[in-house]
Amino acid sequence: MGLSKYEREREARIQRNKEILASLEIKTLSGSIFEQEKKVVPKKRKSEPGPVIRGPRRKSIRLAKQNGENLDPEDDDINFLSPKTPASTSAQNSPQLRKLKPYPKKKTPLSANLIQSHDAEYQARLPNRGEDGTMHFEEPYSRFTPNLTPSEVIKLGSFGGTYFRQFYSHVLQSDIAPDYDEFPAEWFLGLRDDGTSFDPTIYMTQQKYDPDINNYGVKAGQSLEAWEKAGWVTEQDPRGWFQWYCRFYLGRRTADDERQIDRWLGVCGPTGRFKTALVKKIANQSASWNDRDISPVVRQTLQHWAYRLTEADYNAYLL
Structure with a gap:
């Protein structure tokens, strides 16, 4: 079977990126609405002491050990969103939260556009x-x-x-080499503390997890091996959700897209549990919506899922 249009462009991009990255001196891209908050030099941050999510939660030895903060969207044994729990039980002046309607479930039957998008030759625009x-x-x-x-x-x-x-993929039962070069070279320009050149060993290909690399200076999420055991990882994207997102962003469309989008909605959508947990924590403490010290692990997790809380999104939860 021949390569699809996406795969042919991917192969060409890999070769092009190898040539570019071998010789190019670069500057950090500008224009992002988040660029002003970009962390240039990793700094150590103290993790938050004690539980951080108020309200009833399911009992679990594992979660008890995690102290309520080392949360992961792959974990179905977490329940922050009891409708019986008020936004705040400790501060009379804390804003109250309202419920937002969730997005409707995925459409059935498949629309004509979705069927078309599963054609190997179909590639969506950015x-x-x-x-x-x-x-x-x-x-x-x-x-x-x-x-x-x-x-x-x-x-x-x-x-x-x-x-x-x-790493070794238990899904593919083979070793997977670093493969960031399938993506546009400009995605990685400036990945170095001095902001002038590209060094993948700092931000992308380390073997040992380094919390100081993370924007919020904390560890967040389970291991890839845990995701594999849970059945969340597929053969087409053996690195997990973020690899799927990178490829979806560039225009690849597959039959797995609806599942991956549903997962994102469960984390970051209008009623996403991690997004709502963060909003509730901020409201309970009468803190600023962008206070980095409020639940940095949840903020880091949301970032891994391509979302950062905004003031508008925070206010949408307030009466």
Whole structure:
């Protein structure tokens, strides 16, 4: 079977990027609505003491050990969103939260556009970016609205610098070499503390997870091995959700897209549990919506899923 249009362009991009990255001196890309907050030099941050999510939660030895903060969207044993729990039980002046209607479930039967998008020769255009920073993809994917590009997720500092490392895939039962060069070279320009040149060993291919690389200076998320055991990882994207997002962003469309988008909605959507947990924590403490010291692990996790809380999104939860 011949290569699809996306795969042919991917092979050409890999070769082109190898030539560019071998010789190019670069500067950090500008224009991102988040660039002013980009962390240039990793700094150590103290992790938050004690539980950080108020309200009833399911009992679990593992979660008890995690002290309520080392949360992961792959974990189905977490329940922050009890409708019986008020926004605040400790501060009378804390803002109250309202419920937002979730997006409707994926459409059935498949629309003509979705069927077309599963054609190996079909490649969608890049998304448009709205004034609020969110990505707008073509139908039937309009409910998927991350507000970080793949490049921003990487440049802000994510995954402890390990995402594109060499590893053994239990899904493919083979070793996977670093493969970031399938993506546009400009995604990685400026990945060095001095902001002048490209060094993948700092932000992408480390073997040992380094929390100092992360934007919020904390460890967030489970291991890839845990995702594999849980059945979240597929053969087409053996590195997991973020690899899927990188490829989806560039225009690849597959039958797995709806599942991956549903997962994103469960984390970052209008009623996403991690997004809502963060909003509730801020409201409970009467803190600023962008206070980095409020639940940095949840903020880092949301960043891994291509989302950062905005003032408008925070206010949307307030009465």
